[in-house]
Amino acid sequence: MGLLSQGSPLSWEETKRHADHVRRHGILQFLHIYHAVKDRHKDVLKWGDEVEYMLVSFDHENKKVRLVLSGEKVLETLQEKGERTNPNHPTLWRPEYGSYMIEGTPGQPYGGTMSEFNTVEANMRKRRKEATSVLEENQAVCTITSFPRLGCPGFTLPEFKPNPVEGGASKSLFFPDEAINKHPRFSTLTRNIRHRRGEKVVINVPIFKDRNTPSPFIETFPEDDEASRASKPEHIYMDAMGFGMGNCCLQVTFQACSISEARYLYDQLATICPIVMALSAASPFYRGYVSDIDCRWGVISASVDDRTREERGLEPLKNNNYRISKSRYDSIDSYLSKCGEKYNDIDLTIDKEIYEQLLQEGIDHLLAQHVAHLFIRDPLTLFEEKIHLDDANESDHFENIQSTNWQTMRFKPPPPNSDIGWRVEFRPMEVQLTDFENSAYVVFVVLLTRVILSYKLDFLIPLSKVDENMKVAQKRDAVLQGMFYFRKDICKGGNAVVDGCGKAQNSTELAAEEYTLMSIDTIINGKEGVFPGLIPILNSYLENMEVDVDTRCSILNYLKLIKKRASGELMTVARWMREFIANHPDYKQDSVITDGMNYSLILKCNQIANELCECPELLGSAFRKVKYSGSKTDSSN
Template sequence: MGLLSQGSPLSWEETQRHADHVRRHGILQFLHIYHAVKDRHKDVLKWGDEVEYMLVSFDHENKKVQLVLSGEEVLETLQEKGERTNPNHPTLWRPEYGSYMIEGTPGQPYGGTMSEFNTVEDNMRKRRQEATSLLGDNQAVCTITSFPRLGCPGFTLPEFRPRPVEGGASKSLFFPDEAINKHPRFSTLTRNIRHRRGEKVVINVPIFKDKNTPSPFIETFAEDDEAAKAAKPDHIYMDAMGFGMGNCCLQVTFQACSISEARYLYDQLATICPIVMALSAASPFYRGYVSDIDCRWGVISASVDDRTREERGLEPLKNNSYRISKSRYDSIDSYLSECGEKYNDLDLTIDREIYGHLLQEGIDHLLAQHVAHLFIRDPLTLFEEKIHLDDANESDHFENIQSTNWQTMRFKPPPPNSDIGWRVEFRPMEVQLTDFENSAYVVFVVLLTRVILSYKLDFLIPLSKVDENMKVAQKRDAVLRDRFYFRKDICKGGSAVVDGCGKAAGAEPAAEEYALMTIDTIINGKEGVFPGLIPILNSYLENMEVDVDTRCSILNYLKLIKKRASGELMTVARWMREFIAKHPDYKQDSVITDEINYSLLLKCNQIANELCECPELLGPAFRKVKYSGSKTDPSN
């Protein structure tokens, strides 16, 4: 999760005093990097995935499941047994926001050969097994996006009470500070977001109205005036960073061969983000209730929204410089490639002084406005030991701002003095229950980047439409019930797409360039409307030399994506909803009790470890290979 500096964290007041220093030197650091590597070409394709995991404990006697606050200890052992002992160890482990979370990646980046696709699932299995081997009896590593009873009384092991009145990082009514990773970055982020905003974060998620759900659904917080004002009728109220950053996701980072290719991929994939997010929907439950959304994006966006009332447009500007339209965790606000310029139809707030400085230094308009937009934000954490740096050889101040702009896509310059190239990160996916599913989504996205570059495809539409798609993608059953703006002719760019996008780059976009389509049409195609991404990927595969095993694996992954898009297979969110609805203890009141949560998580863990089949989610042909490492099946 971003930059993890060691040292003594400063208070918000101290950090704020150094904000201009961080921004000024962050720009100098970016310029040093840019001028050193702007002409770098021919970097080979490398890529890797990041999977976030939750540690859970099953109490089979009392039918209860809790989040285990041992992430730091498990992580320390994983790193000691892994990368510290063997630099070529096949897995890498990193901390995450929750002290019940860890993040696993492949030990080395994957390369550009097609056979690499056949190793992704095996590596994910290794990660699951490595982490599981360090857990106690009846504990498990789960890849679930949101823990259904996060923030409910007793949701952690050991149990801790929230401290909304006493001094603490979040002052949450529901989320104890002990559930936050002990690294000072995380509690400092939590505290400083609250201090900068001037109040606790406010998250309101619409509740799913079932047969016996109270209408209106109203929670009362008599002991907390702030909560009483913030909570909305018919919504699930949450008040802490942990409700967003305490969720899990699946991400992919690619190294491009040059800065121009990275900018092109950044733009093209930005339009794909809402489509894949809806396809990977896996988080319908919050704070012990059934919600009316299927994805975490809006929750996590609100959970780190540090904008003041002035910046949110609720009061006249007096102490702040800008009105800012979005949280710092949201969709991108501008395309970076020349062919994207005519589709930049959002009102972009930028730091004019930084923008002018970048132009003077030879940075082009599009990249300059991108960076100047990121730098309207304040640094949220700063360590005493990291204030005065060597701008020519360090990039901590740049990364301080860059890594706390959590957008759907991230454009990543190389670290100083490294052999790493220009990269882009694809960030909207929800993590899936099984290694097979997670591999399928990763392979689909990576293969799509190969096709975009090989066929010079053009998915660009106005960014305002991408924003609309992001809102729609989070809705309940958006995959089946909603339509998304998508470009109709994706081959118009021809061979000129990467290098300048043809002579039409300056023309205004026409409404007939795009249309509203179902995800089934976008993914699988519809005659006379759109060719479909899966048929295009299949065509690409037919023209590539691929060994039989790899081809078989890829086709199985694409089959999952194809069937999720058509509705033949359920999304994880839909499957979870139906599981809850059919549970004998569910009262059709939108409440997820401890026992219901236990049944759901036990089933999720059995599916993840291939102890049972789940044809609604994975299809009837999904292989069933009993994994002997599971410690959580009560029949063991």
């Protein structure tokens, strides 16, 4: 969730008064880091994953499942039993936005050897088992992206009612502030986004129109004029940060060998983000309704959109400096490597003074405009104790802005005075039900980075086309129905892609000739005469590597899952959930998910995650059925 400072949080008005101070010193902190480590090379290739979990409680007697607001207590227990007792403990636990959420990572980053791939799933299993061991009876940790009845009456345990009047953090009609993590960063973020925006956030998700869904589908909010104005016909309306940041995801961070390699990986993986997002689609339900989207990305983007009406282009600029085209949670806006420059076809709003300052300090144009674009944003949280810092040895002001620009990729400079290198974070994936699936997606992306670097691959297309792909990726059944712009010849970069693109085409040539629309099946599995396919390329790489038998079998099992999800032989989690609800005996084809249906779905998800039942339509034969006791709940209790 980014920077977690401790101290006394400031109100939005107080934070606003210090915004220029934070930006000015944030840039100074970045410059200190850059000049200290810009020439650093040969850092070891390291990487690690982040899995977010929801805590749920099953009421088997009444056929209900609720989110348990015990995240802080669970986290404290896990940290006390783990890293505080043993600094080398194999898992780390961190807070997340929801007080029903926790985040788990490996205790140490994975290294560059192939055998590391065979330890990912075991570590994820350990995390699930550890977290489960500190829960109460009939409780479970679930890796579901969105809780289907989030925001419905009584969705939390203990139950709290929303507080839409002034004084609350979100003023939501649906999401109680008690469901927000108690760390002051989270409620302050929520309140300050609303105050900066000048109104509540607005999330409108298209409803899935089933046979008995009202037509038109219209929600009415007679007690709330703001909601009445904001809600749209044929859409599910939501009004709080928790509807986005209260979802779970799966992320991977890579340490590169140098800054140039990090910038190259950042660009190449940015084009892969919408593809993997569609492949990992797992969130079709919102606020008790069946939606017409399969991914959370647009929901979370709207949930933290702090832009004013002026910045959104709805009113003339008067009190603000910029028109800003996107929420601060969105796809990237510029490539960072030299080979990406000619594909930067999105108008980039930048702070010109910061841009000129960075150029004068020796930062190149591409990196300078990237940072100057991030810094058009205001800080959203500030702690009184963290206003005046040592810019040469601290980076809180830089991270304040950096960590609240939540984009598909994040370019991460090393922390000051550390042995950590230049990193990039891959952020679009939806979390999956099982440790096997989550491991498969992580291994696929990490292996892809190894192949990109080894074969000097070039996936770059105009960034505007990546944005179009992002929109397609979130649609229902995008993995089967969507067509995505993708580069046709990914080997044109020659042998020096990282240092400047080798034989890349002259920028005067028509970029349109370099890419075409492809299905995800073609991109992942290949199609003769069109594209070789990412899985065949990965398989070719594996054949040329020395890999022990167990590791090779594990990797091939993971790639088999990705391959079959792409072809449609196996369902995405989103499609499987839709089918489950559609076939539920209580479902009335009206797009409504009742408590009983939600209970059945989450119970089934938990049984699948703990290998208490099989699910061949979701996992196929690739799933290794090694049973373990990782659940404290069963419907027979």
